Structure formats: C-alpha cells, structure tokens
Amino acid sequence: MATSRQVEVDGRELKLTNLDKVLYPEAGFTKGEVVDYYAKVAPAIVPHLAGRALTLRRFPEGVDDTDAAFFEKRCPKHRPEWVRTAAVEAGPHAGVIDFCVCEDRATLVWMAQLAAIGAGLATLARLGRIQGIVSRAILNRLQRDGAIAIAVRVAVRSDEVPADLVAHADVVVDGPAGVAALLAELGARLRPSLP
Numbered sequence: 001m002a003t004s005r006q007v008e009v010d011g012r013e014l015k016l017t018n019l020d021k022v023l024y025p026e027a028g029f030t031k032g033e034v035v036d037y038y039a040k041v042a043p044a045i046v047p048h049l050a051g052r053a054l055t056l057r058r059f060p061e062g063v064d065d066t067d068a069a070f071f072e073k074r075c076p077k078h079r080p081e082w083v084r085t086a087a088v089e090a091g092p093h094a095g096v097i098d099f100c101v102c103e104d105r106a107t108l109v110w111m112a113q114l115a116a117i118g119a120g121l122a123t124l125a126r127l128g129r130i131q132g133i134v135s136r137a138i139l140n141r142l143q144r145d146g147a148i149a150i151a152v153r154v155a156v157r158s159d160e161v162p163a164d165l166v167a168h169a170d171v172v173v174d175g176p177a178g179v180a181a182l183l184a185e186l187g188a189r190l191r192p193s194l195p
Contacts, residue, residue: 008044009039012082012106016113023115031115036042036111041173049108054085056111057118075100076114083107 004017019032038045061068075085075098084107085098102108 007109009106009109009181010104012080014080014106014113016109021062023059023117025062025064031112034115034117035109035112039105039109042108046102046104046108049102051103052101053088054102056100056114056116058114058116060115062115072116073097073099080106080110083110134150 003020004015006013006015007017008014013028016032016035019030019035021031023029023031023034056072057069059065059069061162063069073090073094079085079100084101086101086104087096087098089095090097100107100111102111
C-alpha cells in the first residue's frame with residue numbers, strides 16, 4: 001500500500017498520508033485500513049454526528065500510545081475549505097471555539113486521516129437549537145447505581161425541554177461500560193415480565 005496518495009471522496013479532493021502506519025498494534029490495523037473502514041461505515045455514522053460540534057480524540061502514534069494521544073477542540077486550521085465548523089461559546093475562559101462538524105463522508109474520511117479515532121460531542125444540543133436543550137442522552141456507567149436512569153429521566157422529563165424536541169432526541173451508549181449499563185437497565189426492566 002502506498003504511504004500517501006491523493007483521493008476523491010464524493011467529489012472532494014483529499015490527501016491521505018502515512019497509510020501504512022499501524023494504529024491498532026494488537027490487530028495490526030493500519031491507518032489506511034481505518035480510513036477505508038470509516039469510508040464504508042459513513043452512512044451509519046454521519047447521521048449521528050451531523051449538526052453537532054465535535055471534539056476530536058486523536059491518536060497520531062496509534063491507540064496504544066496514550067501519551068501521544070490528545071483531544072482537539074479547535075478544528076485544525078489546515079483543514080480543507082469544505083470542512084464545516086461551528087463557533088460555540090465554550091465558557092468564560094475558553095471563549096468561542098470553532099469546532100469541526102462532520103456532515104458528510106468526505107469529512108469523516110478527513111477526520112480518519114488525522115487519526116481521529118474518537119469524536120466526542122462538544123455539546124449535547126444540535127447546532128441551531130436553543131442553547132442548553134439536550135437532544136441526546138449519553139449513557140455511561142456513573143459512580144452510583146441508578147445514576148444512568150436518573151440522568152435519562154432528567155433529560156426527558158425536564159420542564160425546560162419542549163415535548164417536540166424530546167421526541168427527536170437520541171440515546172447514545174458510550175463505551176463498553178455504557179453498553180453494560182444499558183443491558184443491566186434493560187434486564188432490570190424486563191425481568192418482572194419474564195416467567
């Protein structure tokens with residue numbers, strides 16, 4: 001495999017570099033294979049990222065080198081001109097930050113080119129919605145039992161969240177602990193109905 005090449009993704013030019021660099025040492029997956037995977041799964045991933053400011057989790061030396069890994073809030077200045085950004089007030093000390101927004105397959109492939117293996121939501125609200133309105137509830141194991149169910153109830157039952165926005169909210173499970181927590185919650189709810 002060539003170490004770098006110029007590609008076209010849905011009509012957008014993109015330079016891919018270091019394609020033979022191993023990002024997942026245990027499995028031997030290279031950056032080129034990760035980029036190819038992101039390109040193939042884009043139809044399933046992009047709808048969940050679209051319209052949201054993203055913080056990129058970059059692993060330039062691979063997923064095992066956590067010392068080299070970093071979070072990138074500000075969308076890189078060297079981004080292609082077609083990568084959309086969103087200016088979001090990030091607090092009194094950080095000010096306004098231009099976050100990346102992934103609206104299409106080409107942007108997702110560009111993010112994979114950066115070895116951005118994880119992309120977290122910078123805000124739970126979709127861009128253009130009322131500030132502070134939660135449009136996504138993220139499930140992850142919290143410190144105390146029951147905290148997950150409480151967090152979801154707060155997001156859904158809050159008087160500040162109009163019912164029409166709740167109807168369009170997504171529930172996201174974050175990481176293995178989130179999956180375990182979701183399964184435990186579902187099991188607890190289904191158990192009374194089982195024989």
